[in-house]
Amino acid sequence: MRNPTEGQSQSAAADIVTAPQHWSQNRRDFLRILSSGALAATLGPLAGCSSSHAASRAEELRALLLADERFWADVNAMFPLNPAKRFMNIGTAGAMPKIALDLFDSENRAKAFDSLSGYTNLLTERTEVAPGFGIDPDELAFSANTSSGMCHAILGIGWNPGDVVVTTNHEHPGGNVPLAIAEARYGIQIERVALPVGNNQTAQTYVTLFDDRIRALRTQGKRVRAMMFSAPTYKTGTMLPIADLMEVAKRHELISIVDGAHLPGMMAYHYADLGMDFMSGAGHKWQCGPGSTGILVVRNKIRASNPLPLPNWYPIHTSSWAPQARTTNGTATYDIGSVITSCGSLHTPMFHSLVSACKLWDQVGRKKIETYDLTLSAYLKERICEVWGTDRLYSPKDDPKLVSALTSFNPFVKAGDVVNSAKSNEFVARMLSDYSPGFVIRNVNVPVVGAPSDHYVVRISTHLWSSVDDIDKLVAAMFDLSKKMG
Ligand SMILES: Cc1ncc(COP(=O)(O)O)c(C=O)c1O
Structure with missing residues (x-):
């Protein structure tokens, strides 16, 4: 990770425009390396992580990453990050690129200078960013964050007592709390499927x-x-x-709600093709917009991807609505994104900065960023496998449909220590305090099927400003700390 300067930042912008054009080959190489992992998994323990086959997978991923090192170094220089630390908890909070930060600052000052208000439905801004998410502007609302989007979605649905929502035991309070409110207020019932952990799973596991x-x-x-x-x-x-689970939702004629907190800025999904009723994502995590921003995708017309009728839904947080029927065909009857976005006077500099971050992502290329983030994560997972063993991974690594840029694992010498939350907290704290650079990671409790108590694993986010060198240093530091802590 480099110490950014003004000059580097300008050259970075130029480099993005003249970037190498081999990204679809990178994507193909990444998928090929991953599927060699899936093949190894089906061959059983003899082809496990300690084998030379696995070692070569890590090396292949490393080579892929190093081939574009200069490009990503230039991207890194666009972020004014503290060089004394390596930021690997993007799943909690991202950091704004300089271009968005400068806009935020200048617009904030202009707003104060002229005592401006913010009465707007941000249609122009929604029109600018919607194509990056593969939807129309009426299908995109700006929310306050993921949790706010989940409240818009869940608490707006016209529930009847006894309606059942099928969800999982690994949900975040951002989704669990509005579900609990709907349970208390409308009498819905919540049913949870217990999710597997580790590499021994496929997309079909979730469908089943x-x-x-x-x-x-x-x-x-x-x-x-x-x-x-x-x-x-x-x-x-x-x-x-998501695509496989949408088939289940459609088969059973269900409303589909996705907590996609980590999707904007990490994955280059086209939401019109996926066809869920609601996808609530953060603007401030992987998308690197300001805090208190979110991207909420709402199905607002019938498309081939989801022919089910639109759900009975009312806004719960707006100052702009009139009773209107929802469409039964491919043409929206009203701009639902406007209804959700408009709620009194908005902090327009904040949303303009989010738009500026989204435009930077579109310029760099959402698929490129996705491929890079996932390749970094795959490399980290393979290295964890080599150093600690596959059974220490709580994230799957071999089914390309199940991978993300988040990696959770048990770093402790004695595997049983993973139930010790204090030790897990200490590990996270010392990864920052005891190393130079310090590493910003987090831990998280995981309910594990058959385990009497939760496991406290560490979680690492690999985003566009991280490098191979960062991952190598991280793995070395985690190994060193795990030995010191015994
Ligand atoms: C899956 C998930 N949902 C919701 C949230 C809440 O996010 P926000 O702060 O954007 O409301 C998080 C935050 O980490 C999350 O990981």
Whole structure:
């Protein structure tokens, strides 16, 4: 990681425009290396992580990353990050690029200078960013963050007592709390599938878990109305396979709600193609917009990707609404993104900075960023495998449908210490205080099927400003600390 200067930042902007054009080959190479991992997994323990095959996978990923090192060094220089630290907790908070920060600052001052208000539905801004997410502007609302988007989605649905929502045991309070409010207020019932951890799972595991539970509930006479799940989860970073789970939702005619806190800025998804009813994402995490920003995708017309009727839904946080029927065809009856975004006077500099970060992502290339983030993460996972063993990974690594840029694992010499939350906290604190550079990571509690108590694993986010060198130093520091802590 380099210490950015003004000059580097300008040359970085120039380099983005003249960037190498081999990214789809990078993507193909990344997928090929991952599928060699899946093959190794099916061959069993003989082809495990300690084998030379696994070592070569790490080396292949490393070579792929190093080939574009200069490009990503230039991207890194666009962020005014503290060079004394390596920031690897983007799943909690990102950092604004300089271009967005400068805009935020100048607009904030202009707003104060002229005592400006912010009465707007931000249509121009939504029109600028919506194509990057593969949707129309009416299908995109700006929210306050993921949690606020989940409240918009869940608390706006016209629930009936006894409606069942099928969700998971790895959800974040941002989704769990509005579900609990709907349970207390409207009498919905919450059913949770217990999620697996580790590498021994595939996308089909999730299809079976949800499909079996929905069928069983229906057999009991329950009125299953919705599916809600995180993709990826904040605990193990497992990317629940949205496209496959949407097939389950459509088969059972369910409302689909995705807690996509980590999706904007990490994954280059086209939401019109996925067709979920709601996807609530953060603007301030991987998308690197300001705090208190979120991107909420709402299905607002019938597309081939999801022919189900639009759910019965009312806004719960707006100052701009009139009763209007939802469409039954491919043309929206009203701009739902405007209704959700408009709520009194908005802090426009904040949203303009989010737009500026989104435009930077579009310029660099969302697919390039996704491929880089996932390749860094795959490299880290392979290195963890080599040093600690595959059984220490709580994130899957071999099914390309399940991977994200979050990596959770158990670093302790004695594997059983993973239930010790104080030791886990100490590990995270010392990764920052005892090393130079210090590493900003976090830990998270994971309910594990069959375990009497939660496991406290460490979680690492690998984003566009990190390098191979950062990952190598991180792994060395984590290994050193795990030995020191015994
Ligand atoms: C899966 C998930 N959902 C929701 C949230 C809450 O995010 P926000 O702060 O954007 O509301 C987080 C935060 O880490 C998360 O990981």
